[in-house]
Structure formats: C-alpha cells, structure tokens
Amino acid sequence: MKIADGIEMLEIPAHLMAGPGIINPVLFWDKDEVVLVDAGFPHQVQQFRDAFAKAGVPFDRLSRVIVTHADADHVGGLAGILHDSPQKITIFAHEKERPYIEAELPPIRLAQMEAQLKILPEERRQQVAVLYESLKANYKKLGANVDETVEDGEQLPYCGGIKVVYTPGHTPGHICLYHQRSKTLVAGDAFNVEGGVLVHAPEFTCLDKEQYDKSLKKLAMYDIETVLCYHGGLYRDHPNRSIAELAGIN
Template sequence: MLELSANLMGKASIINPTMIYDNDSVVLIDAGFPEQINQIREAFEKEGISFNKLKSIILTHQDIDHIGSALAILKEMVSKVEIFAHEEEEKYINGEKPPVKLASLEGNLDYLPENMKLIYEKLKSGFQNSIVNVDKTLVDDQELPFCGGITVLHTPGHTPGHICLYLKKYKILIAGDILSVKEGLLVNADPSINFDNELNMKSLKKLMEYDIEKVICYHGGIYKGDVNKRIAELCIS
C-alpha cells in the first residue's frame, strides 16, 4: 500500500494506491491525482522496486484521484504499460463521456455556489488533461494472471463501473472507494459521493461472499480484523 499526500477538497489527506509485484509482474492499482507521478515513483523506490518495471495499471474507477497520473506515467515509460478498467468505465476514462460527478455538477451549474463552481472548473480541467485510453476492459469475476491471481469484482454504485480486486491467495480486498477507514474503523463511503446508493449497498453485500482478512481502502488505508463481520454490520446499518 502506497501512501501519497494529497489535497482533497482543500484538506490535507493521504490516498492509498496499491502496488502488487512478484518476479514477473509489477502492477499499480490506481494512479493518484494529476501531477503525482514523482510521489508514485518515489514510493516504488522506497520499496526497492524499479519504476521502469511497471507493466500494468488497473483503475478501480473513473474519479480524478484514481486516474490522474496514469497518462503521465505512460508518457514517461520507455516500454508499454497497459491500462485496465471495467468495461462500464472505459468511455468515461477515455473521454467519450463526461465523468458522472462532473456531469452531475454541470447539470446544476446555474444553482451552484461560487466555491462549487470553482471546484467544477478545476475538476473539468483535471479530467480533460487526464484522458487516457483503456487497453483492456474487465468484467465481473474475471481472473487476472498477475501475482498469484487477482479476481475482478464489479461493485457498481460509487460509479457505474467501480471494481474491487480480491487477492484470494492472501485474502486481501483492494476496495477502491466502496469502503473507507475512519478512526480505525471500516465504514461505508460517504453516500453523497456515490452515483447510486442502492446499487452500492448491493455491491457491499456481494463482498460478504468472499473470505477477507484485510482490506486496503483508498481513503483510510488498511483495515484488519473480522472483516466479514464488519461488512455484514455495514449492510444492515
């Protein structure tokens, strides 16, 4: 789990992309905000992994804090780095459709306070400069051959094509934004930032089917303990 300092809606924060590697593969899960490539590179080097060994980036979803530095990474690398995302997210990430949060702000632009209009303009510019082509689209329950096997779990709700990644060998769930950790406790993502809260709850219930010992949340970091029990609590809360 990488720890990158970030400015999140005007507040100092930490975001947590994940690097998975073995002798054959180096995979980055999510690519931070725009202009975080140097932080990502330094995080690789801190772990003793050459940044040039990166071959794959899996994007859990379309939000700017997850896709932001993917294009910069592609431009810097000498060898090919493949971009993976769920098939429902492809048109948002490659610029064919406006990201859902941006479209929502745009639809209410006339009624937004000035500070939100500034956020909208900043988001719009960020997305326009972060458009990147998805090389391979993913579907639910797909097995990726990297690092002992990674299972793709389609968990829509936060966005239409949000995914979690399950490492069965290690019983680790990379949760993207469906969950977060606050004050040491595993919690639901803020409903106000979800595309569809009812769909998000169905996706959360789906996670109960998997034996999970650790969760890596993009916001909040690692949660250990009786994960399945905690997710069950969240499903009835």
C-alpha cells in the same frame, strides 16, 4: 506500507475535496509483473516514483495499471505515468468506466461538484470551485486508453492471481480486487476507513444506493483478512464481520 509479500499499500499525499489528505493506491509485484491499482491525481508522477522506491520496486518495471473507477483521484495521473514509463503499460478497467477514463464523456463527478457548490460554506465552496473548474477545463487532456476491459469474476493471472469483483454503486463500473492467496481486498471507494473503523463511502459520492447495497452484500461473501481502502488505508479488525454489518447482513 508492506501488506504481504509482493503487496504494498502506497501512501501518497493529495489535496482532496475535504482538504489535505492521503490516497492509497496499491502495488502488486513478482519477478514477472508490476501491477498498480489506481493512479492518483495529475502531476503526481514523482510522488509515485518515490513511493515505488520506498517499496523497493523500480518504477520502470511497471507493466499494468488496474483502474477501480474513473474518479479524478484514481485516473488523473494515468496520462503522466504512461508518458513517464519507458515501456508499454496495459490499462485495465470495467467497460462502464472506459468512456470516462478515455475522456469520451465528461467526468461523472462534475454534476455532483456543481450541486455541492450551491450548498457548501463559503470557504469550502472556494476550494471545491477550484477543483471543479480545473476538472471541467482539463479532463480531456488527462484521458488514457483502456487496453483491456474486465468483467465480474475474471481472474487476472498476475502476482498470484487477482480476481475482479464488479461492485457498482459508487460509479457504474466500480470494481474491487480480491487477492486470494493473501485474502486481501483492494476496495477502491467501496469503503473508507475513519478513525480505525471501516465505514460506508460518503453518501454524496454514491450514484446508485441500491446497486451499492447489493455490491456490499457481494463483498460479504468473500473470505477477507485485509481491506485496503483508497481513503483511509488499512483495515484488519475482523473485516468479514464489519463488511457484513455494513451490508446489513445479520
């Protein structure tokens, strides 16, 4: 889906913990650079190629990937994309996500998934168990080197400028990205969109509620016309007001 000139929200089918769904990586591009935000699950390279083609952007031009955080649905596809690319791709992430992306540490979500297995109904337990066992067995094979770490407020000089907004809570090193020219916020998993409404990310995915709440207050300070959520996609219905409400700002 075209968001603005040089900005595309990709729509990639995926099997999520809640069942079949769509993930929404984001593509920025201009004559010099092609920048992908988040990389999906393993074995989705062809789906990414198809989504690039639909956007009119050659996959082989991809030069940079910015990772919002190290959950498997955001980084599982990195190794495959790097392997498939004919050119060097530079990977960016926050320092606190680096050891998980590089598979030096096991994924944060493993412990959460293990806890869920004890309380889910039988049918859902079986589905989550498959994901859990696969992630536990294969995460080291999916590691990818982080070439450059980013900090809060850093302005990445690509595609008109992409500002890093450090938003911990969902994970220790979660970041959002703000494209000032189009007033677009790439929210990662800071929010979801459900039924056309901007909502908090599910509570069980939040590692630190206090940090998460502070991060929402930080995002409420930005002038935003478009929010792109990895789960739920596009939101444009008075986003500043909606974010302020979610942040508890009157």
